[in-house]
Amino acid sequence: MGLLVDGEWVDRWYDTAASAGRFVRSEAQFRNWITPDGRPGPSGEGGFVAQPGRYHLYVSLACPWAHRTLIFRALKGLEAIIGVSVVNPHMAGNGWSFAPAPGVIADPVGQARHLYEVYLRAQPGYSGRVTVPVLWDLERDTIVSNESAEIIRMLNSAFDDVGARPGDYAPAALLAQIDAINSHVYDTINNGVYKAGFATEQQVYEHEVAALFDALDALEARLSEQRYLLGERITEADWRLFTTLVRFDAVYYGHFKCNLRRLSDYPQLWGHTRELYQWPGVAATVDLDHIKTHYYRSHPTINPNGIVPAGPVLDFDAPHGRGHPVALD
Numbered sequence: 001m002g003l004l005v006d007g008e009w010v011d012r013w014y015d016t017a018a019s020a021g022r023f024v025r026s027e028a029q030f031r032n033w034i035t036p037d038g039r040p041g042p043s044g045e046g047g048f049v050a051q052p053g054r055y056h057l058y059v060s061l062a063c064p065w066a067h068r069t070l071i072f073r074a075l076k077g078l079e080a081i082i083g084v085s086v087v088n089p090h091m092a093g094n095g096w097s098f099a100p101a102p103g104v105i106a107d108p109v110g111q112a113r114h115l116y117e118v119y120l121r122a123q124p125g126y127s128g129r130v131t132v133p134v135l136w137d138l139e140r141d142t143i144v145s146n147e148s149a150e151i152i153r154m155l156n157s158a159f160d161d162v163g164a165r166p167g168d169y170a171p172a173a174l175l176a177q178i179d180a181i182n183s184h185v186y187d188t189i190n191n192g193v194y195k196a197g198f199a200t201e202q203q204v205y206e207h208e209v210a211a212l213f214d215a216l217d218a219l220e221a222r223l224s225e226q227r228y229l230l231g232e233r234i235t236e237a238d239w240r241l242f243t244t245l246v247r248f249d250a251v252y253y254g255h256f257k258c259n260l261r262r263l264s265d266y267p268q269l270w271g272h273t274r275e276l277y278q279w280p281g282v283a284a285t286v287d288l289d290h291i292k293t294h295y296y297r298s299h300p301t302i303n304p305n306g307i308v309p310a311g312p313v314l315d316f317d318a319p320h321g322r323g324h325p326v327a328l329d
């Protein structure tokens with residue numbers, strides 16, 4: 001675990017002392033957008049045209065942020081259009097690596113041994129965290145983006161004219177609502193579990209856990225009224241919630257001490273999670289071995305012996321009871 005400082009790797013844990021025991025996630029630094037014609041997107045520079053075979057995605061199967069991008073690659077049928085590499089689930093002193101293990105897919109671009117080498121290839125003097133996901137441009141030999149929220153927006157539509165499967169998970173008419181609920185779910189749930197789990201002060205932990213479960217309680221009520229977060233149509237907001245919920249009972253409940261209730265104690269949220277898990281192509285993106293191995297082995301300040309628990313037993317294939325899939329435009 002560490003980061004790059006002026007192009008040099010430094011092995012260092014998160015500095016919560018600088019923020020009164022709170023975990024503060026740093027902003028992603030590569031913020032360009034792939035667009036159908038190469039015009040610039042909402043941030044960064046232009047020149048990243050959507051073309052089959054031009055881009056490569058580096059992910060961890062353990063990471064909920066990287067998982068979003070793998071899900072969108074699957075939903076949009078981009079497997080043959082965008083290649084993928086998978087890091088080893090154990091994030092050790094040198095950060096993410098490609099050390100061989102079941103499920104790891106090596107780096108075909110520069111044969112990197114560690115993910116930080118991919119960042120250095122793009123920017124030799126890079127300073128900052130070395131995170132997954134990373135979207136790489138093989139033509140310009142650089143990183144397009146390392147911000148999952150923006151990568152899934154690109155995958156949602158940029159490749160639609162060059163072979164992507166139809167389906168719009170962020171339709172213009174719902175965008176403002178999607179952005180609003182995403183921001184709330186990010187703060188209280190997606191990042192909320194991390195803020196609870198990485199807190200190093202008791203009252204900070206208690207505050208974050210209370211906010212997390214308040215948010216889950218409210219979503220449980222919402223999903224008892226409607227099929228998906230924004231009504232009867234599945235959207236990006238559901239997928240962003242899913243990657244946290246699918247990990248909840250296996251890691252956040254125990255490892256991050258988010259244990260007021262289990263996900264499986266919430267009939268609607270648990271049904272919603274099973275429905276999304278059973279969506280075509282999605283189960284193949286969920287790897288509970290990588291998920292559990294990563295969290296329980298990579299955070300020695302939280303779990304010093306690195307023992308990975310055997311349970312819990314979870315049946316994501318059980319009937320979800322939430323009706324028939326709703327057609328997309």
Ligand SMILES: N[C@@H](CCC(=O)N[C@@H](CS)C(=O)NCC(=O)O)C(=O)O
Pocket residue numbers: 001002026027028062063064065066095129130131132133146147148149
């Ligand atoms: N803003 C980023 C956050 C990604 C992120 O924090 N990924 C974690 C894994 S779950 C990571 O790679 N952490 C390594 C580190 O912080 O050193 C995104 O959503 O793409």
